[in-house]
Amino acid sequence: xxxxxxxxxxxxxxxxxxxxxxxxxxxxxxxxxxxxxxxxxxxxxxxxxxxxxxxxxxxxxxxxxxxxxxxxxxxxxxxxxxxxxxxxxxxxxxxxxxxxxxxxxxxxxxxxxxxxxxxxxxxxxxxxxxxxxxxxxxxxxxxxxxxxxxxxxxxxxxxxxxxxxxxxxxxxxxxxxxxxxxxxxxxxxxxxxxxxxxxxxxxxxxxxxxxxxxxxxxxxxxxx
Numbered sequence: 001x002x003x004x005x006x007x008x009x010x011x012x013x014x015x016x017x018x019x020x021x022x023x024x025x026x027x028x029x030x031x032x033x034x035x036x037x038x039x040x041x042x043x044x045x046x047x048x049x050x051x052x053x054x055x056x057x058x059x060x061x062x063x064x065x066x067x068x069x070x071x072x073x074x075x076x077x078x079x080x081x082x083x084x085x086x087x088x089x090x091x092x093x094x095x096x097x098x099x100x101x102x103x104x105x106x107x108x109x110x111x112x113x114x115x116x117x118x119x120x121x122x123x124x125x126x127x128x129x130x131x132x133x134x135x136x137x138x139x140x141x142x143x144x145x146x147x148x149x150x151x152x153x154x155x156x157x158x159x160x161x162x163x164x165x166x167x168x169x170x171x172x173x174x175x176x177x178x179x180x181x182x183x184x185x186x187x188x189x190x191x192x193x194x195x196x197x198x199x200x201x202x203x204x205x206x207x208x209x210x211x212x213x214x215x216x217x218x219x220x221x222x223x224x
Contacts, residue, residue, distance in 0.1 A: 017107055018042065020146070020178075021146075023047070028106040029074070059086075101143065117186035139169055151208055151209070162211055183196075197224045
């Protein structure tokens with residue numbers, strides 16, 4: 001298995017997520033790695049990207065400092081651009097979109113995901129906590145929840161676990177999980193490996209995953 005830099009991990013995940021987002025869909029991108037996906041959308045794919053701080057029609061990051069507008073930022077507080085027809089609104093309208101089921105998907109980060117699709121993504125013991133924020137609305141209000149996260153934490157601890165040990169964001173809410181090495185799907189409370197990269201073996205995958213998962217009938221191997 002190839003050891004990847006932090007930048008390589010983020011790039012792999014963002015590119016894979018960008019490929020699976022629904023063409024023509026309304027999609028919310030959460031803080032961190034998820035916000036990078038808009039920079040890697042395949043040519044011709046049209047999406048309406050929403051950021052919960054009040055914009056529909058998020059474009060990729062500015063190509064130069066000259067294009068940066070200080071007040072034009074996403075949920076990660078990083079500069080973004082506009083797409084034709086974009087619009088702005090207050091927080092109440094933003095969450096009305098989310099809570100009413102109008103968003104096709106959200107891409108969200110994770111601290112832990114367990115084998116039943118429970119998600120924990122907002123609090124770590126001993127760390128400062130700002131609050132759960134909009135994550136709890138997103139995971140129950142959208143049609144599909146895609147988790148985008150590194151396979152393990154920076155200290156090597158497993159993030160794909162049998163049971164979450166930190167506060168939960170939602171129970172059984174994850175539909176798809178994307179890491180730098182794999183794609184997992186969740187159905188009927190079970191976790192299935194549907195894809196892995198060519199630079200990792202199934203044994204290596206098992207060694208870095210505490211969660212129990214089953215192999216899909218047909219597993220795609222992604223060349224990297």
